[in-house]
Amino acid sequence: MTAAPQSLAVWPVRRESEGLAGRLADELGAALHRPWQDAGRQRDAFRAAFHTARAWVFIGAAGIATRFVSGLPHSKLTDPAVVVLDDAARFAVALLGGHEGGANALAYRVARLTGAVPVVTTATEAVKPLTLGIGCRRGVSEEQIAAAVAHALGEHSLTDVREVATVDLKANEAGLLAFCERHGLPLRIFAAADLEARPFVTRHSEWVQQSVGLSGVCEPCALLASPRGRLTVPKTALNGVTVAVVEDRGAAVFEEKL
Numbered sequence: 199m200t201a202a203p204q205s206l207a208v209w210p211v212r213r214e215s216e217g218l219a220g221r222l223a224d225e226l227g228a229a230l231h232r233p234w235q236d237a238g239r240q241r242d243a244f245r246a247a248f249h250t251a252r253a254w255v256f257i258g259a260a261g262i263a264t265r266f267v268s269g270l271p272h273s274k275l276t277d278p279a280v281v282v283l284d285d286a287a288r289f290a291v292a293l294l295g296g297h298e299g300g301a302n303a304l305a306y307r308v309a310r311l312t313g314a315v316p317v318v319t320t321a322t323e324a325v326k327p328l329t330l331g332i333g334c335r336r337g338v339s340e341e342q343i344a345a346a347v348a349h350a351l352g353e354h355s356l357t358d359v360r361e362v363a364t365v366d367l368k369a370n371e372a373g374l375l376a377f378c379e380r381h382g383l384p385l386r387i388f389a390a391a392d393l394e395a396r397p398f399v400t401r402h403s404e405w406v407q408q409s410v411g412l413s414g415v416c417e418p419c420a421l422l423a424s425p426r427g428r429l430t431v432p433k434t435a436l437n438g439v440t441v442a443v444v445e446d447r448g449a450a451v452f453e454e455k456l
Contacts, residue, residue, distance in 0.1 A: 205229050206304075207251035209244060211258030215285050218312070219257050222283075225311045228255065241266050253279040253295070253304055260284075263293060274298045281305045287312040296320040306361075306384040310369060316386060326360035327446045329427060330383075331420025334368060335438040340376040346439035347377070350431050360446070361386050363419035365393055367410050386423050393418045400432045416442040 206228035210219035213234045223230040229251065233240045244266045248254075256263045263282045271277045271294060279299030282291045290308040292301035302318045309316040330347060347356070362378055363386040364371075378385045390412060398421045399414035412418075416433050424444045431443035 205251050206253050206255070207231060207247070208255045209233065209247075209257065211240070211256070211262055212285065215257045218283075218285070218287060222255060222257075222308065222311060226255070226307070245270060248278060251278055253300060254281070255304070255308055256280055256282045256293075257285060258282070260291060260293065267294060279304055281308055283308055283312065283314060287314045289317050290314040291317040292319070297322065303384065306386065310385065310387045313387075313389060316384065318384075323360055326358055327427075328354060328358045329360055329420050329424040329444045329446065330362045331416035331418070331423070331442040331444070332362055332364050332368075332374060333415030333419070333440040334364075334371060334374060336371070338371065338373045338438050340373045340380065342437050342439050343373050343377040346434070346436040346441050349436050350434045350441035350443055352431075354443070356381050356383070359383060361423060363388060363423035365390055365410065365412070365415050365419060368415075386419075388419055388422055392422065396422055398422070398429075400429070416440040420444040 206226050208219045208223040208228050209231045210216055219230055233243050236243045248270050260282045263280065267280060274295060275298050277295055277299060279295035279301035280293045281301050281304045282293050290305045292305040295301040296318065297320060302320060305316045305318060308314060334343065361384045364374065366387050366389050368374060369387045390410060393412055396418055397413045398418040400417060402413045414433065417429060420442045421429060421444055424446045427444035427446040429442060430445045433440050433442050
C-alpha cells in the first residue's frame with residue numbers, strides 16, 4: 199500500500215510487528231505498509247516510498263532505519279519526519295525532522311499510544327530545565343490548568359519547560375491536552391503501575407489514593423520524567439489542579455557551557 203502525499207505512514211520491518219503496526223496506524227490515521235508482501239528488496243521499497251508521506255513511524259531497529267534513510271534527506275524544511283519504534287514498543291525515537299518535520303511531537307504521540315518512552319535529542323529541548331507534573335480532577339478546563347501552572351512556576355516561564363507529565367488515567371483530559379497543544383508542550387504519560395512502584399511524594403493524598411489508587415500524581419510524574427532532576431516546587435494545588443516542578447540541573451549546566 200502506498201501512502202498518499204501529506205499522510206502519516208507506518209513501516210514495520212518484520213511481519214511479526216504487523217499487529218502493533220496495525221493498531222498504531224489505526225490510532226494515528228496512518229497508512230500501513232506491509233513491505234514483506236513486495237517481491238523486491240525492502241530497503242528499495244522504502245526508499246521509493248519515502249517522499250510520499252510527511253512522516254513515518256518505522257518499527258524496527260534504529261540501525262536498520264538509519265541504513266534505510268541514508269542518502270534520502272535533502273532539506274530539514276521539506277524532508278519527512280521519521281520516528282523509530284522498537285518491536286517491543288519500549289522507545290519512540292525522533293530520528294529525523296525533530297522540529298521542522300514534527301518528529302519530536304510525533305515521538306510523544308506514539309509514546310502516549312504505545313506506552314513507550316519518548317526519546318528526543320534536539321538541543322532546544324535539552325537545555326530546557328523544567329518538567330511539570332500535573333494531576334487534576336475530571337473535566338477541568340484549559341484555563342484552570344494554565345492558572346495552576348502559572349501559580350507553580352512563579353518567576354519561571356513556560357519557555358523553560360521541557361515537557362509535561364501525568365498519569366495514564368488523565369491522558370485524555372481535554373483541558374490538559376488543550377493547554378499542552380496551545381503552548382507546544384509535549385505530554386508524557388506514565389502508567390499508574392509505574393507510579394505506584396515509585397511513590398515519590400512529599401505529602402500523601404488520601405483523595406488521590408481513593409480516586410486513582412496512588413499516593414500522589416504530580417510529584418512522582420515530574421520526578422520520573424526527569425530522573426536527574428530535583429523537586430524545586432513540591433505539589434501545589436489550585437482549583438482542582440495539582441502541579442509539581444522538577445529542575446534538571448544537568449540541562450542547566452549544559453546550557454551554561456554552551
